[in-house]
Amino acid sequence: MAKIVGRKKGSDKVSVTNAEIQKEEVKLPDFNIDQVNALIENRRSIFPKDYSGEIIPKAKIETLLKNAHWAPNHGKTEPWFFKVFAGDGLKKLAEAQSRIYKELSGDAFEEKKFNKLANRPLQASHVIAICMKRGSNPKIPELEEIEAVAAAVQNLWLSATSMGLAGYWSSGGVTYKDEMRDWLGLGAEDKCLGFFYLGMPANGWVKPHRQSGWETKVEWVEG
Numbered sequence: 001m002a003k004i005v006g007r008k009k010g011s012d013k014v015s016v017t018n019a020e021i022q023k024e025e026v027k028l029p030d031f032n033i034d035q036v037n038a039l040i041e042n043r044r045s046i047f048p049k050d051y052s053g054e055i056i057p058k059a060k061i062e063t064l065l066k067n068a069h070w071a072p073n074h075g076k077t078e079p080w081f082f083k084v085f086a087g088d089g090l091k092k093l094a095e096a097q098s099r100i101y102k103e104l105s106g107d108a109f110e111e112k113k114f115n116k117l118a119n120r121p122l123q124a125s126h127v128i129a130i131c132m133k134r135g136s137n138p139k140i141p142e143l144e145e146i147e148a149v150a151a152a153v154q155n156l157w158l159s160a161t162s163m164g165l166a167g168y169w170s171s172g173g174v175t176y177k178d179e180m181r182d183w184l185g186l187g188a189e190d191k192c193l194g195f196f197y198l199g200m201p202a203n204g205w206v207k208p209h210r211q212s213g214w215e216t217k218v219e220w221v222e223g
């Protein structure tokens with residue numbers, strides 16, 4: 001265990017310097033790169049219409065959240081926050097997001113969109129609100145806090161894939177509205193970045209697909 005070197009006044013967060021952390025030696029396990037490659041390549045968006053209705057055991061969801069917490073972050077702000085909706089909690093989310101949509105849409109109201117927002121969470125085993133809670137270090141740009149949360153989601157998503165759990169990141173509807181942020185209990189500086197839907201796949205896995213080869217996204221500078 002790394003040594004705890006400080007605790008900010010009024011905070012339950014412990015502070016450990018990088019120097020202290022780097023003194024700790026660990027033996028890296030023998031990872032299997034073929035398995036890692038296969039895990040990454042097989043991570044897919046699988047949507048609620050393709051969930052079986054089976055409920056994922058809570059312990060598995062906790063593993064996902066624990067792995068999310070190992071994401072890289074700048075300035076030790078650990079800016080991710082997850083609100084997990086399950087059971088009747090899914091009804092609360094469905095009711096809130098459809099109500100907020102109705103209240104905000106005015107003349108642009110579409111029955112189809114409303115119904116989607118009112119029903120989709122009910123098709124999932126769990127829905128996790130992906131939140132960024134602005135850290136207390138003003139030197140860290142908001143963009144980096146968002147990037148850290150996205151890294152946490154990728155940890156969660158890959159972990160879900162390794163357990164055969166179907167998932168997808170939804171950012172539609174009222175995700176980015178202040179009313180949703182407030183309903184989630186977030187502060188004015190915080191953000192809701194989406195909802196991670198989880199379920200058991202009803203129709204098997206989905207074939208991996210990319211529009212382009214990875215080489216097209218890389219430029220080497222070697223000389």
Ligand SMILES: Cc1cc2nc3c(=O)[nH]c(=O)nc-3n(C[C@H](O)[C@H](O)[C@H](O)COP(=O)(O)O)c2cc1C
Nearest residue numbers: 043044045046168169170171172173193194206209
């Ligand atoms: C930040 C973010 C937001 C997303 N929001 C939506 C969304 O609102 N609706 C949707 O159908 N897919 C959404 N997706 C999932 C993408 O559609 C999906 O990742 C993409 O099609 C690639 O497919 P794959 O995840 O299976 O590789 C989102 C993905 C990310 C990273």
